[in-house]
Amino acid sequence: MKFFHLSDIHLGKRVNGFSMIEDQKYILKQILELADEERPDAFVLAGDIYDKSYPSPEAVAIYDEFLYQLSTRDIIVFAVSGNHDAAERVAFGSRIMNRSNIYLSPVYKGYVEPVEIEDDYGVISFYMLPFLRLADVRNYFHDAEIESYTDAVREVVEALNVDYSQRNVMITHQFVAGAKSSDSEEVVVGGTDLVNASVFDGFDYTALGHVHKPQNVGRETLRYCGTPLKYSVSEEKDIKSVTVVEMEKKGSVEVRTVPLSPLHDLRTIKGAFEELTDPAFDSGAEDDYMHVVLTDEDDIPDAIGKLRTVYPNIMAIEYDNTRTRNITSGGLSPEDKIDTKTPEELFAELYRMQNGAELSEEQAEAVEDIMEEVREDER
Numbered sequence: 001m002k003f004f005h006l007s008d009i010h011l012g013k014r015v016n017g018f019s020m021i022e023d024q025k026y027i028l029k030q031i032l033e034l035a036d037e038e039r040p041d042a043f044v045l046a047g048d049i050y051d052k053s054y055p056s057p058e059a060v061a062i063y064d065e066f067l068y069q070l071s072t073r074d075i076i077v078f079a080v081s082g083n084h085d086a087a088e089r090v091a092f093g094s095r096i097m098n099r100s101n102i103y104l105s106p107v108y109k110g111y112v113e114p115v116e117i118e119d120d121y122g123v124i125s126f127y128m129l130p131f132l133r134l135a136d137v138r139n140y141f142h143d144a145e146i147e148s149y150t151d152a153v154r155e156v157v158e159a160l161n162v163d164y165s166q167r168n169v170m171i172t173h174q175f176v177a178g179a180k181s182s183d184s185e186e187v188v189v190g191g192t193d194l195v196n197a198s199v200f201d202g203f204d205y206t207a208l209g210h211v212h213k214p215q216n217v218g219r220e221t222l223r224y225c226g227t228p229l230k231y232s233v234s235e236e237k238d239i240k241s242v243t244v245v246e247m248e249k250k251g252s253v254e255v256r257t258v259p260l261s262p263l264h265d266l267r268t269i270k271g272a273f274e275e276l277t278d279p280a281f282d283s284g285a286e287d288d289y290m291h292v293v294l295t296d297e298d299d300i301p302d303a304i305g306k307l308r309t310v311y312p313n314i315m316a317i318e319y320d321n322t323r324t325r326n327i328t329s330g331g332l333s334p335e336d337k338i339d340t341k342t343p344e345e346l347f348a349e350l351y352r353m354q355n356g357a358e359l360s361e362e363q364a365e366a367v368e369d370i371m372e373e374v375r376e377d378e379r
Helices: 021-038 057-072 087-091 094-100 134-138 149-158 273-277 303-307 322-329 343-355 361-378
Strands: 002-006 042-046 076-080 102-104 115-119 122-129 167-173 205-209 222-224 241-247 253-259 266-271 289-294 314-319
Touching (some): 042 205, 057 102, 076 122, 273 303, 289 303
Parallel strands (some): 167 205
Antiparallel strands (some): 115 122
């Protein structure tokens, strides 16, 4: 069996005020063209299909068209909900969809039924595990001691009663310890949402979603495929791709990637204002999404407006000069900027300043639960 591993499409996402809708349509069309070349048996979508739990009508229409195009190619689809998705919305119509070989993860209710697909080497069981929070698991495992995300996911996996003598694929959306994150993800303070990679040791392949940088976590069969598009400057150097997995008999798994080419790349240019606006300056492609670093000692009035006459898709500008370097050396690093921090991180800093100590694991978990309740109320 051959399948494509995708995740974190974030349909409907805006980056620095720019809608990614056209970029997402373009990249999904490219992925479908790649499917016509590679002819995979299945697509695995490992969560964060949408960017918001209440997706826009346009985002829903794009997803609908993508699923339709896959169904016309007789490609099986496995899709789980991520932390940005509303599990109930992703699961809507799943029992009807199953008849067309489109399998959507249901809302977690204490168990996961595998979908069994047969190929020339026998049966492969696909386990679709949506994004889980501690409360989701504690509701169904009252007698278990669940103090961490590792405890929670381990309980869930052990309850699956997997036959590890057969071939098994896990599809899930969690933050596995050892993965390198980027700025466009939601990261919990203190890493309390980390899951130990050993939880997934028995699976022939684990298709992970949540982390945006494509990477293996310890082994090539435990993999984040990453986003199909760059959603932050920290992903500028990433090579976005589709992960292609080919499984034959038990123990035979080949993993490779096929690079993707975006409608607009995202990159950084650096220099003085006059240099960057000089017609002789070669920026590569002016219509790419730009992060501009100005080296002028004095601020340029309406710099971003003036630069947009040359580079229409500027996402952000910043200065690298004597003043900004002095600020950095004085203790205010980019990581200290309030607008880059999560509410959990800000609360942890306030606690540290007031009490001279770090939050305990139990306190950090309580803060996370409270903040998640607030987010759910906002949604």
